[in-house]
Amino acid sequence: xxxxxxxxxxxxxxxxxxxxxxxxxxxxxxxxxxxxxxxxxxxxxxxxxxxxxxxxxxxxxxxxxxxxxxxxxxxxxxxxxxxxxxxxxxxxxxxxxxxxxxxxxxxxxxxxxxxxxxxxxxxxxxxxxxxxxxxxxxxxxxxxxxxxxxxxxxxxxxxxxxxxxxxxxxxxxxxxxxxxxxxxxxxxxxxxxxxxxxxxxxxxxxxxxxxxxxxxxxxxxxxxxxxxxxxxxxxxxxxxxxxxxxxxxxxxxxxxxxxxxxxxxxxxxxxxxxx
Ligand code: A3P
Numbered sequence: 001x002x003x004x005x006x007x008x009x010x011x012x013x014x015x016x017x018x019x020x021x022x023x024x025x026x027x028x029x030x031x032x033x034x035x036x037x038x039x040x041x042x043x044x045x046x047x048x049x050x051x052x053x054x055x056x057x058x059x060x061x062x063x064x065x066x067x068x069x070x071x072x073x074x075x076x077x078x079x080x081x082x083x084x085x086x087x088x089x090x091x092x093x094x095x096x097x098x099x100x101x102x103x104x105x106x107x108x109x110x111x112x113x114x115x116x117x118x119x120x121x122x123x124x125x126x127x128x129x130x131x132x133x134x135x136x137x138x139x140x141x142x143x144x145x146x147x148x149x150x151x152x153x154x155x156x157x158x159x160x161x162x163x164x165x166x167x168x169x170x171x172x173x174x175x176x177x178x179x180x181x182x183x184x185x186x187x188x189x190x191x192x193x194x195x196x197x198x199x200x201x202x203x204x205x206x207x208x209x210x211x212x213x214x215x216x217x218x219x220x221x222x223x224x225x226x227x228x229x230x231x232x233x234x235x236x237x238x239x240x241x242x243x244x245x246x247x248x249x250x251x252x253x254x255x256x257x258x259x260x261x262x263x264x265x266x267x268x269x270x271x272x273x274x275x
Contacts (some may be wrong), residue, residue: 015072018081019063022200023055023096026087028158029118030110031182033238034219036082038185038193041206047080054081054095056089063099078200087164088178090258095219104200105172110182110255111248111274112159117242119155125240134249149256159257162264169267171211179268189220 008014024032032103039045052058054066070079086092096103117133124130137156141148150156168177178199184192190208197204214221214233221233233239254275265271 009015010070012075012096015077017067017070017072018079019067019099020070020081020103022078022080022106023086023160024080024082024084024106024108024243025092025096026084027109027115027161028084028087029115029122029183030084030108031180032082032084032108033234034185034189035106035108035180035196036080036221037234038189038206038210039080039149039196039226041210041222042197042202043205045078045080045200046073047082051083051085052081053083053085055092056083059091061096067255068080071122078202087168088158088166090160093168094148097171101172103176105168105177106170106180106196106199107165107177108159108180108182108185109272111272112161112261113253113274114242115159115182116253118240119158121242122237122269124156124243125237133243134246138249138252144258147252149252151256156253156256162267165264165267174268181268181270181272183272186219 004212005014010014026032036047040047048069052066052069054061058065068215073079074103086096110188116137119128120133120136123205130136136146136153137150138147140146140152149271151160178196180192180196189211190206193206194204197206210223211220212223212231213219217233217239219239221231222228223231225232257274261272261274
């Protein structure tokens with residue numbers, strides 16, 4: 001039996017756990033779960049189901065601990081994991097590079113204003129007494145009534161993609177980091193997944209045929225997946241309805257993000273067209 005096992009293993013017929021070949025590093029509330037669930041439709045992709053938080057929280061546990069969190073794969077299959085907080089973890093680029101300098105990185109980005117509202121909506125769902133979004137995002141800075149954007153409030157701060165992006169580019173080539181439009185992932189998931197599959201060197205298996213638009217949910221959903229053979233959407237916590245936000249607050253936030261967005265477009269070479 002031992003002999004048989006070793007022979008099968010040698011022929012690469014027994015799946016083994018491996019460190020990730022590709023990581024979804026962020027950005028929180030931009031569609032990272034959708035991206036990972038869509039990728040899992042591919043027979044050559046295996047991904048850890050929940051966020052592992054190795055490069056931010058559990059790095060001290062070491063690479064063997066990390067490997068053990070991965071699903072077993074055959075050679076040629078891609079091992080993946082997504083933890084959106086890697087995007088803003090200062091030590092993450094260096095640590096990821098130490099694991100594998102040739103790792104492929106994926107980050108979903110989305111209009112920072114909607115991202116902030118999404119982030120806030122998630123917090124509000126956990127804490128009933130949270131003040132209104134408007135009062136957290138824009139604050140009085142003097143008795144005279146002047147107001148400023150609360151730039152250090154995490155829902156606002158995380159929408160400044162420029163700074164973390166620069167940090168990742170200090171360690172990785174631009175070609176190793178694929179930026180995915182969160183808006184396009186909703187509007188045309190098959191087209192965005194075509195880019196993703198090409199980037200990962202995968203055959204184009206995930207296509208229009210996998211998706212349908214669920215109009216009551218307002219999002220693309222899956223006709224079937226590895227775990228379920230009937231149509232289904234992502235869970236209730238993905239694609240929540242957002243509160244109505246005062247238009248003047250939205251305008252203030254758009255003005256605030258504008259210069260950061262423009263510099264980000266310039267640096268990454270993609271105009272995401274956020275309003
Ligand atoms: P909302 O719930 O605020 O609409 P993440 O997985 O990174 O936390 O991102 C969650 C966001 O993914 C959701 O935010 C939603 O807008 C977006 N999303 C993208 N595609 C989706 C899909 N097919 N189903 C549900 N949500 C999707």
